Amino acid sequence: MFELKKTQGRARRGAFTTPHGTAQTPVFMNVGTQGAIKGALDAGDLEGLECQIELSNTYHLHVRPGDELVRDMGGLHRFMNWHGPILTDSGGFQVFSLAKRKDIREEGVTFHSHVDGRHIFMGPEESMTIQANLGSDIAMAFDECVENPSTHEYVEQSVQRTQRWLERCIAKRQELAEQGRMVNPGQVLFAINQGGVYPDLRIWHAKTISAMEGGFAGVAIGGLAVGESTQTMYDVIDAVEPYLPKDKPRYLMGVGTPSNIIEAVARGVDFFDCVMPARNARHGKLYTWQGTINIKNEKYKLDERPIEEGCGCPACRSHSRAYLRHLFKAEEMLAMRLAVTHNLWFYNHLMTAIRNAIDTDSFDDFRTEYSGKLTQRL
Ligand SMILES: [Zn+2]
Numbered sequence: 001m002f003e004l005k006k007t008q009g010r011a012r013r014g015a016f017t018t019p020h021g022t023a024q025t026p027v028f029m030n031v032g033t034q035g036a037i038k039g040a041l042d043a044g045d046l047e048g049l050e051c052q053i054e055l056s057n058t059y060h061l062h063v064r065p066g067d068e069l070v071r072d073m074g075g076l077h078r079f080m081n082w083h084g085p086i087l088t089d090s091g092g093f094q095v096f097s098l099a100k101r102k103d104i105r106e107e108g109v110t111f112h113s114h115v116d117g118r119h120i121f122m123g124p125e126e127s128m129t130i131q132a133n134l135g136s137d138i139a140m141a142f143d144e145c146v147e148n149p150s151t152h153e154y155v156e157q158s159v160q161r162t163q164r165w166l167e168r169c170i171a172k173r174q175e176l177a178e179q180g181r182m183v184n185p186g187q188v189l190f191a192i193n194q195g196g197v198y199p200d201l202r203i204w205h206a207k208t209i210s211a212m213e214g215g216f217a218g219v220a221i222g223g224l225a226v227g228e229s230t231q232t233m234y235d236v237i238d239a240v241e242p243y244l245p246k247d248k249p250r251y252l253m254g255v256g257t258p259s260n261i262i263e264a265v266a267r268g269v270d271f272f273d274c275v276m277p278a279r280n281a282r283h284g285k286l287y288t289w290q291g292t293i294n295i296k297n298e299k300y301k302l303d304e305r306p307i308e309e310g311c312g313c314p315a316c317r318s319h320s321r322a323y324l325r326h327l328f329k330a331e332e333m334l335a336m337r338l339a340v341t342h343n344l345w346f347y348n349h350l351m352t353a354i355r356n357a358i359d360t361d362s363f364d365d366f367r368t369e370y371s372g373k374l375t376q377r378l
Contacts, residue, residue, distance in 0.1 A: 001016065001017050001018075001188065001217055002014055002016050002017075002217070002218070002248055002249050003015045003016075003017075004246070004247065006358060006359065007358075008358050008361055008363045008364070009266065009363070009364065010241065010267055010268040011026075011265050011266055011268070011354075011358050012025070012026070012265075012268055012270055012358070013026075013355055013358040013359060014249065014270060016085075016218075016249055016270075016271075018085040018137035018138065018186070018188075019137055019184060019186035020077065020083060020084050020085045020086070020137050021084050021085055023052040023053050023085055024052065024355055025249060025270040025271065025355075026261075026265050026269065026270050026271070026272070026351055026354050026355060026358075027052050027053055027270070027271055027272070027351055028052075028261065028272045028273065028274075028347045028348060028351045029051075029052075029054065029055040029087055029271065029272065029273040030046055030049070030051040030053070030054055030055065030273075030344055030347075030348070031055050031273055031274070031275050031278065032046075032054050032055065032080070032082075033056065033057045033060050033275075034060045034061065034064070035056055035061060035070075035076065035080045036080070037278060037340065037344070038275075038278055038279075038282065038340070039278055039281060039282055039336045039337050039339070039340030039341075040336065040337045041337065041340060041341065041344075042080075043080050043081045043082035043083075044081070045341065046082065046084075046344075047084075048314060049313070049341065049344045049345045049348055050345070050348045050349070050352075051084070051344065052084065052085065052348070053084065053085045053086070053087055053138075054080075054082050054084060054085070054086050054087075055086070055087045055089070055273045056076060056080075056086060056087075056088050056089075056134070056136070057088070057089055057091070057094060058088045058089055058090055058091035058094075058127060058130050058131055058134065058140075059091035059093075059094035059095060059099075059122075060094065061076070061088075061130075061134060062091065062120075062122075062130045063113050063114075063115050063118075063120070064115055067129075067130040067131075067133040067134055068133060070133060070134055070135075071133035071134070071135070071183055074135075074183075075134065075135030075183035076088075076134045076135055076136060077135060077184075085137045085138070086134075086135075086136040086137050087136060087137065087138040087139075087140070087190075087273075088131050088134050088136035088138070088139055088140065089140045089253075090127045090131070090139070090140040090141055090142040090143065090169075090192075091122055091127050091130065091142065092127070092140075092143045092144060092192075092222075093222070093253070093254070095109050095122055096109075096144060096145050096146075096147075097145070098114045099111035099112060099113070099114060099120075100112045100114065100117075104144065106161065106164075107121075107123050108121055108122055108123020108124065108125075108126065108142075109122055109123065122142070123142065123165070123168075124141070124142040124165040124166075124168035124169045124172060125168060125172045126142075127141075127142035127169070128142070128169050128172040128173050128176060129172070129176065129181075131187070132173070132176045132181055132182045132183060132184075132187070133183060134183065135182070135183030135184035136184065136187060137184060137186065137187060138187070138188055138189075138190055138217070138218070139173070139187055139188070139189050139190070140189070140190050140192060140220065141162075141165065141166045141189060141190065141191050141192050141216070142165050142169055143162040143165060143166070143192040143194055143222055143223075144158045144161065144162050144165075145194070145222055145223045145226065146158050146194070146196050146223055147226060147227060148196060148197055148223075148226050148227040148228040148232075149196075149197070149227070149228075150196055152196075152198055152201070155194075155195060155196035155198055155201055156198075156201055158194065158196075159194045159195045159196075159201050159204070159205050162192070162205070163205060163208055163209075166191050166209070166216075169189060170189065170215035170216070173187075173189060173215070174215075188216070188217035188218070189216045189217065190216060190217065190218040190219060190220050190249075190251060191209045191212075191216040191218070191219050191220070192219070192221075192222040192253070193205050193206050193209060193219055193220065193221050193222065193240060193244070194222055194223050195223070195236075195240075196223060197228050197232050197236060199235075199236070199239040199240075202236055202239055202240040203239060203240060203243050206219075206240045206243035206244055207243050209244075210243060210245050216248075217248060217249075218248045218249040218250070218251060218271070219244050219245065219248055219250055219251070220250070220251040220252070220253050220271075221236070221237060221240060221250065221251070221252050221253065221269070222253045223253075224236060224237075224252065224253070224254070224255065225253075225254050225255045225256055225260075226254075230260065233255070233260075234263060234264075234267065237252070237264060237268075237269065238267055241267055241268045241269075244268075249270040249271055250268060250269050250270050250271065251269070251270065251271035251272070251273075252264050252269045252271070252272055253273065254273065254274055254275075255272060255274055256272070256274055256276065257276065257374070258287065258350055258370070258374035259370075259371050259372065259374055261350065261354075262354065262366070262367050262370060262371045262374075263367075263371060265354055265358075265363075266363070266367055272351075277340075277343035277344055277346065277347045278340045278343060278344065280292075280343060281336065281339035281340040281342065281343040281344075282336045282339065282340065284296040284328050284335075284339065286307050286308075286339060286342055286343060286346075287342075287343055287346040287347070288307065288308040288311075288346070288378070289308065289370070289373075289374070290373065290378060291373060291374065291375070291376035291377060291378045292375065292376070292377055292378065293307070293377075293378050294377075295307065295321060295324050295325050295328060295339065296325060296328050296329070297325075300321040300322060300324075300325045301322060301325060302322055303320060303321035303322050303325075304320045304321075304322060305320065305321055306319065306320060306321065307321060307324065307342050308342075308346075311342065311346070312345070313341055313342045313345035313346070314338075314341050314345075315338035315339070315341045315342045315345075316342060319338060324339065353366065354366065
C-alpha cells in the first residue's frame with residue numbers, strides 16, 4: 001500500500017494507495033475539521049486546488065452532527081461529496097486540548113464537550129467505532145498528546161498507556177471488521193509515536209511499534225508543535241526517525257510552516273497537515289515563493305498584480321491584490337474564501353515542488369533556496 005519510490009539523503013519520495021485513490025508523497029493534507037474547509041470551501045473547491053487527502057476531525061464530527069448520523073448518510077465521503085482519500089484523527093488531540101475538565105484513566109478519557117458541556121467518554125474502542133462510522137481511509141490510533149513541558153515521569157507512564165491503547169485500537173478494529181461494521185472496509189490504521197521531548201521515550205516507543213506484528217499501515221509522530229522550540233522538534237524527529245519502519249509512511253501531525261515542512265521532509269517525513277495556511281489566510285497573511293505578505297497592508301491599495309504572479313490558483317487567475325485588500329477591509333466573506341484558496345494551492349504546490357526536487361535529485365538545492373526564504377515577511 002506504501003511504495004517507496006526513491007530517496008535523496010533521508011528525504012523520501014513515495015505513493016500511498018487507499019480505497020479512494022493514490023496520494024503522491026510527501027503530501028500535505030488539507031484540513032476540513034468539521035467536514036468543511038474553514039473559509040467557505042467545499043469538496044469541489046478542494047479538487048480544483050489539487051488536494052490529495054482531506055483530513056477531518058473525529059472529535060468534532062462525533063460531537064456534531066454525530067458519527068452515527070454520518071454513517072447513516074453513507075459515510076463521510078458521501079456526506080461531504082469528496083471522493084478522494086480521507087484521514088480522520090483519533091480525537092485524542094482535541095480531547096486533550098479543547099475539552100474542559102478531563103479525567104484520564106486506563107479505560108479512556110471522560111470530558112465535557114466544548115459545544116454543549118455534554119459528558120462524553122472516549123477511549124480506544126470508542127475512537128475506532130467512531131472512525132469506522134465515518135468511513136475514512138486512514139484512521140488514527142487513540143493516544144494521549146502530552147503538553148510540553150511535562151515531566152519525564154509523567155510522559156513515561158503516558159507513553160506506555162498510549163502503547164496499550166494502540167493494541168486495544170487494533171483489537172477493536174478487528175472486531176468491527178468481523179462484525180461488518182466498517183463503513184469503509186478498506187480503512188487502515190496509523191499508529192502514533194509519543195514520548196514528549198525525551199529521546200529515550202520516543203525511541204522506546206518507536207522500537208515497540210516497529211516490533212509489532214502488524215495492524216497498522218503508517219506511523220505518525222504526535223505531540224510535537226505543542227509548545228516546544230522548533231529546534232527541539234527537529235531534534236526529536238532526528239532521534240526517532242532511524243527507529244521507524246522504512247516501508248511505512250511517517251506522518252508529522254499538525255506541522256507546520258513551509259520551512260518546517262521542508263526541514264521535516266529532509267528528516268524522512270512523508271505526511272503533513274496543519275491548520276496554519278487556512279488560518280493565516282483568514283487573517284490576510286498569504287504565502288508566496290518569495291515569502292509571506294499581509295494583503296491588508298496599505299501598499300497593496302492600488303496594486304493591480306495578483307497575490308503572486310504566475311500562480312495558477314483561482315484567486316490569482318481572476319483578482320488583483322487591490323481587490324482582495326478591499327474585500328478584507330470591507331469584511332466580505334469572499335476575502336476569506338479567495339485567501340484560503342490561494343494558501344491551500346500554495347501548500348499543495350509546495351509539496352509538488354518538493355516531490356519534483358526529490359525526483360530530480362535536487363532536493364538539497366531546493367532546501368537551501370527555500371527553507372529560510374518561504375517564512376520571511378515581505
Ligand atoms: Zn494564487
